[in-house]
Amino acid sequence: MGNESRGHPPVHYRCVGVGVGPANLSLASLLHDHADVPNLFLDRKEAFAWHDGQQMPGSTLQVSLFKDLVSLADPTNRFSFLSYLHEQGRVHHFLNAQFSAVPRQEFRNYLAWAAERNPHVVFGEEVHEVAFDRVFRVRTSRRTITADNIVVGVGSSPYVPPQARELLGPTQFHVSEFIMKAVDLAGKRVTVVGGGQSGAEAFLDLITRPAADRPRRISWLSRRRTYLPIDDSPFTNDFYTPSFSDHFYRLPADARRAVNRDTLLSSDGISEDTLRAIYQQLYVHRFVEGLPDLVGLYPNREVTTVTRGVRGNWEITARHNDEPHAAEQHEADLIVWATGFRPAPATFLAPIAGRLEREGDEFRVDEDFAVRWDGPPQHAVFLQNAVRAQRGLADVNLSLNAWRSRRIADRLRGVRSDDPLASFVEWSSKPDSKQTWNGR
Ligand SMILES: Cc1cc2nc3c(=O)[nH]c(=O)nc-3n(C[C@H](O)[C@H](O)[C@H](O)COP(=O)(O)OP(=O)(O)OC[C@H]3O[C@@H](n4cnc5c(N)ncnc54)[C@H](O)[C@@H]3O)c2cc1C
Structure with missing residues (x-):
């Protein structure tokens, strides 16, 4: 029986996250020490898992270990990969092993460690429905709770032709x-x-x-x-930086489609x-x-x-x-x-889906990954890893997890952190400035 039906008002949060993969776990980690943002993250799985059916022996992470849950946004955060190694007493062993890439199973164990240490992360609870009535009302397999904001991080589903x-x-x-x-x-x-x-x-x-x-x-x-x-060279990797993501977001839809098509092998x-x-x-x-x-x-x-x-x-x-x-x-x-994955459908948004703007197959997001909608601006549904057409291939990758989560966390907290320096590359045209060989 839900807490509401027993006569208690539902527990209220500033932020409820749906799904606990690396995307929402990153946000949960960044919010962990912020008592000003009461938060809860729910996953239907009984315990943390990360593509466990594909942990082939010898498989490795395809990105740098710095692209963990927090380091690229908040390197002092207790949920970094380095902090995990340190707490487990294996930081020297890890260094001396000289892995050219982190074993995927070890990264999975790190993610599980971060989930276990965070009391705001709950497993075995599926979100069935998100409705809105002055606040979001979230009906789960166990109860009903309310929230000012929802962050959807449900990842992708296997695709078979x-x-x-x-x-x-x-x-x-x-x-x-x-x-x-x-x-x-x-x-x-x-x-x-x-x-x-x-x-x-x-x-x-x-x-x-x-x-x-x-x-x-x-x-x-x-x-x-x-x-x-995969193209893992320096300038290609610039496509996986915050400044490129923001540049991509401002491009017309046709240009965004062309970039994703042309750069597919940087990811796939x-x-x-x-x-x-x-x-x-x-x-x-x-x-x-x-x-x-x-x-x-x-x-x-x-x-x-x-x-x-x-x-x-x-x-x-x-x-x-x-x-x-x-x-x-x-x-x-x-x-x-081995025919890929497609964005998992967020069917639990059905009660409010008609109020959310769409762009093609995706919900249309603003610069902070909040879906544009006709509801009050102080309430939002944020999307993690679901707007590849609006943010580029990096959106489905671990590279920008920490940065994207920080954007969302900042909006929830009403602050704005500095972004890292822009790329060496001028991605956008500069029609009003005279470009000469020496930059003057
Ligand atoms: C085998 C594999 C290896 C990868 N390796 C890399 C890599 O090395 N580098 C890289 O950059 N990217 C990698 N990726 C791509 C990407 O980083 C991962 O897919 C990543 O897991 C995406 O994170 P996520 O949090 O968005 O989604 P997921 O990890 O898929 O998590 C989504 C979670 O949402 C939960 N959920 C769904 N619906 C509900 C609901 N209604 N209520 C509650 N919970 C719900 C699910 O149970 C799931 O746990 C890899 C992908 C795969 C398949």
């Missing part, structure tokens, strides 16, 4: 279930579909299994022309370490172990249909992008769909 959706099960699944379902594969034929980091990690895991556990054939299909690397490519490990393993299988038929590499193809074969196997038809009339057949006992 329509031709496979009805077929999902133990032998055909999204890569987000890889750890649980890619088991007992000795002697089977496995096909991984998808040429991004997740597909690469699944493929690498399969081809590096010990001989006794290894599938008999491992194929990798991708739409991209080949297995393309495969890390060079993973590509190298795959290539080296291919060499070993082919030339050292003498296994020429173990793997099949099929980039530049689109899966068009999947059907059940007579022997219970899967029959995959793929179209080559350069030879579209030639249908290619692949047989598999198991298919791993």
Whole structure:
């Protein structure tokens, strides 16, 4: 029974967060010491998890460890990655391990640590509905509470193309279930579909299994022309800075779409370490172990249909992008769909959805990530990781988590922190100033 129905007024917060992934956990960490902003963050999961179905052995974080929950906005905050290492007594060990990238599982453990130490973070409570009646009324699986502001951080959901959706099960699944379902594969034929980091990690895991556990054939299909690397170079990384995010936000919609299209591989490519490990393993299988038929590499193809074969196997038809009339057949006992994620639907906003402005598939946000709406300006619904078309590819990445959360925290607290210095690059045109070679 909810607290309201027992005759008590609902507990009121300045900020209620829906979802506790890295995005809202960052905000919860920044608000932890601010008693002026009573806050509560709810997640439907029973305990903290971070893509646990994809914690393949050896997988690493794709960004710098400074891009933790707080450091890029508040380096003295107690919830930094360094603070975690220090509290666990392993800071020297971490340094001496000389990781070129943080193990993903270790970063996940850090996030879980930050969630456990924050009493304002609650698991096992799903938000069912957010309505508005002078304040937001939040109905959860346990109670009703009220809030001045809502911060939505529900992340993304696995995406599988329509031709496979009805077929999902133990032998055909999204890569987000890889750890649980890619088991007992000795002697089977496995096909991984998808040429991004997740597909690469699944493929690498399969081809590096010990001989006794290894599938008999491992194929990798991708739409991209080949297995393309992530662009992690300095100027490209400037796309993942606050000043670029603000510049992007001010661009016309067409230009924003073009930037996201042109810079896709700054976010969706495969890390060079993973590509190298795959290539080296291919060499070993082919030339050292003498296994020429173990793997099949099929980039530049689109899966068009999947059907059940007579022997219970899967029959995959793929179209080559350069030879579209030639249908290619692949047989598999198991298919791993590494076909990405899409923003998770925030269906709990249904009671107020008609009052929130939209831009295409997204809610339209202001410069502080608050959705524009017809309600009172002192109340807002903020969005984390849900406005890629308005803020660029960095919005779905860890890079700007701390900065975006600080923008939201500042608005909640009625203050404005300084932004970091602008990029070396002049992103916008400067029509009123004369540009000369020496900048004068
Ligand atoms: C395998 C993998 C590895 C990644 N690695 C990197 C990386 O190295 N670097 C990088 O920059 N990015 C990475 N990303 C991208 C991105 O940083 C992560 O997806 C990140 O988890 C997004 O954080 P989030 O908080 O927005 O969402 P999520 O982590 O998805 O969290 C959303 C939470 O909301 C909860 N929720 C949903 N609906 C409700 C509801 N109604 N009520 C209560 N709770 C709800 C869910 O249970 C979930 O816990 C990775 C993504 C994947 C899939």
